[in-house]
Amino acid sequence: MSGVKARKYVLRSMFHGAPKKEDFEIVEEELSPLQDGEVLFEAEWWTVDPYMRLVAVVGETMTGGQVARVIQSKNKDYEVGMLAIASFGWRTHTVIDPAKDTASGLVATPVAKLDPTVFSDDISSSTALGILGMTGATAYFGFQRLCQPKEGETLVVTGAAGAVGSAVGQIAKLRGCRVVGF
Numbered sequence: 576m577s578g579v580k581a582r583k584y585v586l587r588s589m590f591h592g593a594p595k596k597e598d599f600e601i602v603e604e605e606l607s608p609l610q611d612g613e614v615l616f617e618a619e620w621w622t623v624d625p626y627m628r629l630v631a632v633v634g635e636t637m638t639g640g641q642v643a644r645v646i647q648s649k650n651k652d653y654e655v656g657m658l659a660i661a662s663f664g665w666r667t668h669t670v671i672d673p674a675k676d677t678a679s680g681l682v683a684t685p686v687a688k689l690d691p692t693v694f695s696d697d698i699s700s701s702t703a704l705g706i707l708g709m710t711g712a713t714a715y716f717g718f719q720r721l722c723q724p725k726e727g728e729t730l731v732v733t734g735a736a737g738a739v740g741s742a743v744g745q746i747a748k749l750r751g752c753r754v755v756g757f
Contacts, residue, residue: 638665640661650673744756
């Protein structure tokens with residue numbers, strides 16, 4: 576039932592400075608037909624984050640989260656067309672049984688279905704990897720619960736250029752704080 580060739584981005588050599596095309600190799604692999612309980616996901620978005628430099632391993636598929644769409648399924652809980660988020664890495668297609676498998680070590684976290692009432696034509700599913708995902712949750716809960724801001728206070732954000740820091744700054748402004756970012 577699969578008959579799909581996946582392309583994965585394998586780290587050829589550790590990069591220094593900005594990554595270059597030569598640092599990666601695109602490897603094709605034929606995916607096995609689906610077994611009962613398995614789902615074939617096709618990547619729609621994947622992450623490119625600073626932490627990847629620290630965990631990248633030469634000879635392995637680049638790590639990272641992705642939003643993926645179910646394109647084939649032999650799992651009653653995953654319908655064709657459904658969107659999910661998981662740590663499948665930099666690969667175009669992934670076969671996994673979400674109930675018991677970790678895609679042969681490719682997945683560090685479980686597969687999470689995306690709510691179709693949240694992600695629509697107006698809100699891109701890519702935001703599940705950013706402001707409506709871990710980035711936004713870290714910013715919101717870290718700021719709200721740890722800082723417990725009050726209107727009129729001044730907040731200094733030293734990582735304001737990063738994803739979490741820029742979100743914290745925006746949340747703080749909405750809460751009536753004066754924000755200084757650098």
